[in-house]
Amino acid sequence: MNSHQKWVAFDTILRREIRRFMRIWPQTLLPPVITIVLYFVIFGQLIGSRIGTMSGLPYIQFVAPGLIMMSVITNSYSNVVSSFFGSKFQRNIEELLVSPTPNWIILLGYVAGGMCRGLGVGAIVTLLSLYFADFSIHSLPVTIGIVLMTSLMFSLAGLINAIFAANFDDISIIPTFVLTPLTYLGGVFYSIELLSDFWRNLSLVNPVLYMVNAFRYGLAGITDINIVWSFSMVGLFSLVLFFSALRLLEKGSRLRS
Amino acid sequence: MTSSKQPALSIKNLTKVYDDSFKALKGIDLDVAQGDFFALLGPNGAGKSTTIGIICSLVRKTSGAVTIFGHDVDEDFSTAKQFVGVVPQEFNFNQFEKPIDILVAQAGYFGIKADVALQRAEKYLKQLGLWERRSDLSRNLSGGMKRRLMIARALIHEPKLLVLDEPTAGVDIELRRSMWEFLQEINKQGTTIILTTHYLEEAESLCRNIAIIDHGAIVQNTSMKALLKELNRETFVLDIREDLQVCPVVTDYPITLVENHSIEVEVLKTQSINRLFASLSEQDIHVISMRNKTNRLEELFFDMVEKNLIEGDGEKSDE
Numbered sequence: 001m002n003s004h005q006k007w008v009a010f011d012t013i014l015r016r017e018i019r020r021f022m023r024i025w026p027q028t029l030l031p032p033v034i035t036i037v038l039y040f041v042i043f044g045q046l047i048g049s050r051i052g053t054m055s056g057l058p059y060i061q062f063v064a065p066g067l068i069m070m071s072v073i074t075n076s077y078s079n080v081v082s083s084f085f086g087s088k089f090q091r092n093i094e095e096l097l098v099s100p101t102p103n104w105i106i107l108l109g110y111v112a113g114g115m116c117r118g119l120g121v122g123a124i125v126t127l128l129s130l131y132f133a134d135f136s137i138h139s140l141p142v143t144i145g146i147v148l149m150t151s152l153m154f155s156l157a158g159l160i161n162a163i164f165a166a167n168f169d170d171i172s173i174i175p176t177f178v179l180t181p182l183t184y185l186g187g188v189f190y191s192i193e194l195l196s197d198f199w200r201n202l203s204l205v206n207p208v209l210y211m212v213n214a215f216r217y218g219l220a221g222i223t224d225i226n227i228v229w230s231f232s233m234v235g236l237f238s239l240v241l242f243f244s245a246l247r248l249l250e251k252g253s254r255l256r257s
Numbered sequence: 258m259t260s261s262k263q264p265a266l267s268i269k270n271l272t273k274v275y276d277d278s279f280k281a282l283k284g285i286d287l288d289v290a291q292g293d294f295f296a297l298l299g300p301n302g303a304g305k306s307t308t309i310g311i312i313c314s315l316v317r318k319t320s321g322a323v324t325i326f327g328h329d330v331d332e333d334f335s336t337a338k339q340f341v342g343v344v345p346q347e348f349n350f351n352q353f354e355k356p357i358d359i360l361v362a363q364a365g366y367f368g369i370k371a372d373v374a375l376q377r378a379e380k381y382l383k384q385l386g387l388w389e390r391r392s393d394l395s396r397n398l399s400g401g402m403k404r405r406l407m408i409a410r411a412l413i414h415e416p417k418l419l420v421l422d423e424p425t426a427g428v429d430i431e432l433r434r435s436m437w438e439f440l441q442e443i444n445k446q447g448t449t450i451i452l453t454t455h456y457l458e459e460a461e462s463l464c465r466n467i468a469i470i471d472h473g474a475i476v477q478n479t480s481m482k483a484l485l486k487e488l489n490r491e492t493f494v495l496d497i498r499e500d501l502q503v504c505p506v507v508t509d510y511p512i513t514l515v516e517n518h519s520i521e522v523e524v525l526k527t528q529s530i531n532r533l534f535a536s537l538s539e540q541d542i543h544v545i546s547m548r549n550k551t552n553r554l555e556e557l558f559f560d561m562v563e564k565n566l567i568e569g570d571g572e573k574s575d576e
Contacts, residue, residue: 001335005368012365019358091349095359095410098313098343099366100335257275257316 001100009101010109017113021079028079029121032071036125039067040132043189055191055222060133065216066188069150071125073183073208074175076118076151080110080158081171088162093255103249107159107242114155115148122147135219142227143218149234150211154179156241163248163255187212192224207237263327264288265340265418265449266312271321273307273473281307283473284321289466291326291417294444295451296464296481298558304473305453306346309422313343325418339367342411346422348403352396356387356406359395360413367414374413381409384439401432408436412443419443420451425459437463457558461485469558490525492550498543507536521550 001009021028040060044067048059055062087093096106129135137143157174165171186208192200203209204225214230217223223230249255266289273282282304289295299305310316311323314330323330328337350359357378364374382388385405390398398406404424411419421440425433433456441463444450454460460467460481467484469477477484497518504514510533513521524530537544 001368008368008370009366012362016358016362023353087351090351091347092351094315094345094349095363096366097315098338098341099363100338100368101366102335252317256314257310 001102005100006102006105009099010105010112013096013101013106013109014112014116017079017083017110018116020083021113021117028075028117029124032075032121033124033128036067036071037128040064040129043067044132055193055224057220057222058133061135061220062191062216063189064129064133064135065219066186066212068122068125068129069147069208069212069215070183070188072118072122072147072151073154073211074179075121076114076154077158077161077179078175079117080114080155081162081165081175083113084110084159084162085165085168085171088165088255089168097252097255104246107156107245107249110159111152111155114158115151118151118155119147122151137219138221139218141218142214145231146211146214146218146234149231149238150215153207153211153234153238153241156238156245159245160241160248163245163253166254182206182208185209187224207233210234263291264324265291265293265326266451267322267324268308268312269322271308271311271323272319273304273311273316274319281473282311282318282321285470285473285475287468287475287478289418289449289451291449292444292447293449293466294441294464295449296460296467297451297453297470298457298460298467299453299470303470305470306422307473308470309343309345309420309451309453312420313341314338339414340417342414342416342419344404344407344411344419344421344424346426348407350395350403350406350410352394354395355392356382356395356398356409357391359406360410363410364413369414377413377415378409381412385409386435401428404428405436408439416448418449418451422453423455424452425454425456433459490523493522493524493530494548494550495520495522495537495544496546498545499541501542505537505540505542507533510536 043063044060048063051059053059053062084093087096161171161174185203186206187203188208192203192209195203210225210230210233213223213225214227214234217227217230266287268285268287270284270286271282272280272284274280285304285308287308297305297308307316311318312325312330314334325337325340328340330337354362357375360378360382361371361374364377365371369377378391379388382391385408387398387402387405387409390402395403395406404426408421408424411421419440424440425436428436437459440450440452450463452460452464464481466480467477468475494515497520500517501514501520502517504512505520506512507522509528511523515521522533524533534544
């Protein structure tokens with residue numbers, strides 16, 4: 001395949017992915033928006049008004065970046081995991097496997113699809129959050145950079161989950177038992193300064209913490225973590241996941257018998 | 258570049274051992290010439306689908322070499338894949354997508370732009386009688402339509418080698434014959450076709466060359482004509498006017514009474530059928546019609562598989 005044909009293949013996968021989540025928008029776009037609005041109402045307004053400030057910010061402004069990031073993380077991940085596993089389950093992944101499309105294009109196509117949904121839902125949630133909280137952007141490059149990298153990283157993680165998954169239970173175990181705890185314990189609702197030394201140090205191995213803090217820095221200018229360190233960690237995780245996913249596709253693990 | 262002398266498909270010493278140690282292929286060699294209509298036959302579990310899976314890279318081979326128009330499927334996979342279109346045994350498209358979208362996407366995976374893909378999709382959907390259903394959800398198509406959709410999908414990048422794994426399974430006879438005509442037409446236009454089927458009549462009607470695979474080994478690889486010449490006996494079913502209570506006896510012709518008005522007779526190729534009729538006539542038995550019990554290829558196929566089963570008895574533990 002020449003580079004133009006590779007571009008056509010990538011574009012085809014991406015368009016197919018976007019068409020898929022747009023076709024089933026009541027399952028893919030609406031639920032996360034409703035969930036996040038409930039978070040804003042309950043944690044931001046009802047409970048948040050009694051909490052006062054967190055790291056010098058009104059609680060709703062503190063929690064808003066984390067909630068936006070949470071929607072980006074869960075939607076990027078779940079789009080790729082469900083779409084790729086669905087293709088495995090219906091065996092239409094074979095359409096790609098018999099084609100000359102290189103594995104790295106397959107990987108980029110699915111990941112770009114996941115990023116489109118993650119960033120799309122993130123954008124909707126950001127617009128909704130303006131109703132509940134006042135925003136100003138402290139650093140546009142940091143805000144955009146970290147949200148793109150976060151979406152990329154969790155799309156890659158979703159792809160790896162889908163490659164290994166043998167049944168529908170396998171695609172819900174990781175989101176339920178790994179992703180949700182990581183997100184809830186990743187500084188979305190609190191500053192790690194509130195934690196004891198042990199839990200604070202333990203939190204530092206949670207990649208979500210770096211993403212949420214970098215995004216909060218981009219919007220509000222406050223963070224518990226060094227921003228350069230945040231970008232480095234997210235970049236490192238993304239690289240490891242990218243090459244792991246590519247290796248799995250090259251080997252044909254759980255895809256070719 | 259491909260030379261006209263190069264085989265469309267060349268398989269050398271191909272083996273496949275699955276993770277559970279099952280030896281699906283035990284070193285097969287096979288060449289399919291360009292422009293051929295080739296039948297790959299064998300009983301269930303013989304290794305047909307594994308071979309096809311390796312050709313289109315859905316199954317990883319254990320050892321051996323596969324080249325398509327001279328391009329190795331490992332070393333030059335991108336070019337090799339451009340030459341192959343595959344119609345699998347089971348439906349493997351997204352049931353929630355429209356036929357037109359499935360075809361255009363498949364073309365995209367081969368690097369074909371959407372405008373060209375749309376033209377080709379229209380051409381093949383029309384040829385296969387699916388154009389009116391192009392915007393329906395694929396899951397709402399009938400079984401025969403789904404099979405034709407998979408053929409259209411396999412042709413969308415206009416491959417030089419089309420591999421069909423039981424394409425007419427579960428398709429009614431009328432539709433099956435129209436699919437035969439379609440396949441014969443694209444074969445005439447130069448596409449090499451490899452076909453696996455359980456309908457031996459289909460293989461006999463369509464294919465010029467044939468390989469029979471059993472227990473992961475090729476037990477026969479020859480032309481259809483040469484193979485049919487090997488048939489040294491045929492079984493005929495004779496419908497009789499009289500109400501037979503006992504089975505008639507004719508020397509050298511084994512006869513079985515099927516029912517009161519029907520008998521089966523085995524006739525060797527060296528025997529004259531006239532003597533059979535004369536002898537029956539002498540016994541006041543009148544034949545009103547006659548037909549083959551099974552088609553000729555089917556008799557040969559059963560003979561070979563049965564023979565291989567006896568000879569390869571020690572290897573049956575692989576199953």
